[in-house]
Amino acid sequence: MKPAFLTSTHNMAGCESCHKGTPKASDREGAHAGFVARPSRQPEAACGACHADLVANVKTSMHFTVRGEENLMKSRAAHRWPDVQPVFRQACQSCHASCGDCHVSKAKSARGGLMDGHLFVKRPPMEEGCGTCHGGRVGPEYLGKNEGFPPDVHWQKAKMDCVTCHPAAQMHGDGTAYPDRHAVRTKPQCLACHPNAKAAGSPIEQHAVHQDRVTCVVCHSTVYRGCENCHVGAGAKSSLQFKIGRTARADAPYRFTLLRHVPTVRTMLDPKLKDGMPNYDAVPTWKDTTPHNIQRRTPRTATCNNCHGNARIFLKPGDLNPAEAAANAKVVMPDIPPRR
Template sequence: MYKGYVVDRDLLKKDQHFILACPQCHQGNAGILKKDEAHKGLVKRPSDNMANCATCHKSVTDKYSKSLHYTTAGLRNGVMPRFSKEELKTFDEKVFEKSCRSCHASCGDCHVKSPAVGGISTGLLAKHKFVKKDEGKTCSSCHGGRVYPEYTGEYSGAPDVHYQKGMLCMDCHKKAEFHGDGKAYESKNQVKDRPACRSCHKPGSEKNPAAKMSHEMHADKVSCYGCHSGAEYRNCQQCHAGTGATAKPEMILGKNPRDKKTLTTLRLIPTVRDTFAKVGIKMENYDALPNYWDTPAHNIRKRTDRTRSCDTCHVERKNFLTKERLIKDGSRANEGLIMVPKPIKR
C-alpha cells in the first residue's frame, strides 16, 4: 500500500499540474525532512476545495459543483419523505453532513487518488498522474459493495455480459453524467441522457424470432432487467447509524415503485424504523416509502432461466416478491410492490 504514495519523478518535469510546488496545493512544510513535521497542516485532498482546480478547469468545476456525485443530494432526497420537518433538520445537521456527505467525490477521487472507503484507500492511481479515468480503482471503490462486484461477477460468480465484452463503467456512463450539466438535480432519476439498454439494443433488431416476439409481448410491462438479470445481487438490510448493515444475496422481482405498471428487479434498501434512533429520529413518515427500490442490476446475461422458459415466471413465480418474503416490520408501502404474474393460456 506504500506504493500508493509514490510519485513519478518524471511527471514533475512533464506535467503542467506540477508547475507549482507541492505545498501550493497540499500545504504542509516542504523544507523539512522529518515526516510528522513536514506533514503538519497537510491538506490530503486539495481538490475538496474546487477553487484549486477551477484555476484552469472552471468550465468543469462550475458544473460539477452541482452534480450529484458532488452534492450527494440523492442520498438525502431518497430518505427525506420519511421525515417530519423537524426530523429533517436533525437529519441534515447530525447525519447527512457528517456521514452521507462524506461519500461525495472530489475531482481527485476520480482523477488522482483512489477514494477512501472506511478510511482506507489504495493511494495514487498512477503515481500522481492526472488520469482521465480508471474505473477499476475509482468507481469500484465507492460502488464496490454492490454494483461493481456484481458487474465483474465477483459477487455471484456470473459476470455481466458487457464486462465480458470488455466494457467498463464509462462505456455507458458518459463524462457528462459525472461532471453534470450545471443543474442541481434531486436524484439520479431526473438526470437526462442516462444509460439505457435501448440506446444500443434497438427493439426490432433481434435476430432470434422468439426473442423478438417475447420483447413485443412484454414491452412496457417488464423491464430489461426483469428477464436479463443473470444472478442474485446484494441486498443490504438493518442499517443503523454508527454500526452499518448486514447483507445477503437475493433476486427480487416486483412492481417498480416509480412505475407500478412495470415488473422489474427490486433491491432491498436497508433503512429500518430505528436506523436513525441514535440521533433521535423516529421517522414519523416511515411508511411513505417502500423498502424496495427498482435496481438496474448490473449482472446482465442474454440467456437466463426466465428467457428460456415462460413457466419460470408464469407458473413457478421464481424470485417474485411475496407477502412471506417481505421484511419484518417493514413499510406498509411494500405490499403495493407485490405482483402476481398472469397464467399463460395454452
C-alpha cells in the first residue's frame, strides 16, 4: 500500500468502510472476522454509497454479468440449463469483472495484485488493467507482440489505449441488459472516426465495390490467435490463423467477417455434468471476431486476388473437425470468391 492512499478520498472512512472486519479487535484473527477481501464483488455495498448511478448500470453490464457467454451456453444447454447453470456460475462466471478489477487491483483470474499501491485508478491502465484479462489474444495483437507482425496502427501511430475506443460509459453499461457485446449500443464503430469509409458514396473504390458485404477487419486485419491456441490443455502450441467466413448473426449489417475458433466441445461439461449440451449444434464454434491488429495496408488491400480465389484464408467445410461440422454449417464458405 502506498502512503498516499492513507490520505486519499477512498480511505476517508477507513479500511473497514469497504473491507468490513473488526478494526477494534485486539488480535489479528479477531480483526479479520467478517473481512471482505474483494468488496466490489458486491458493488452496492462497497461502491454504491458514493457511485449509486454507476453501480446500477454496472450490474447489467457485459463485464459484470458475462451475459454473452451465458446466453450461448443457454442455447447449447436447452432444457438442461437449470442443471448447467450452477456449473456455469462456478466456472465461466467466476471471472466476471467488478469495479475493483479495473480500478484497484488486477483480476483474481490473473492472480490479483494491486495496480498502484491501493490507490484508485480512474482510467484503467492498459496492460495492468485490461491486459490481465485480455492479454492472451488482444494484448499481443494490439501491441505487436506476435513475432513478425506490427502493432495495431492505432497504437503504433497514436498510442491510443483501450479506453480511447472503449470508454467508461461503454464499460459501465447504460442499464440495458444487452444479450451480447455485438448488441451494445455504445460499442466502438470504425465509422465514428472514419466516416469516409462508409460504402455509400465512398471515394475509396474498394469500399464502394464491397458495399456492406464485408466487415472492415476482413481487409484491414493481420493474422491472429484462435482461442484453442491456449485452451486445449497442457502442451498446446500457439499458432496464428486468419479465416474469413459468413456471420451467424441475424442482425449483422454484413455477410462476411473474420472468424475465431472457440474450442467448445460437446463433452466439455462431462466431468461435472453428463450430456450438458444436448443442443450443442445450435451455436457455431467459429465466431465473429474483431482482431485488434488493424493496419491501413495489408495483403488484401494490395490486390483483389490476395483474397479472391485464395482458398487458404477462407473457412471451408474441410477445415472443420467433423464433430463441429453441423454447428458451423452456417458460417463456412460453400464457395470461394473467384479470381478477378
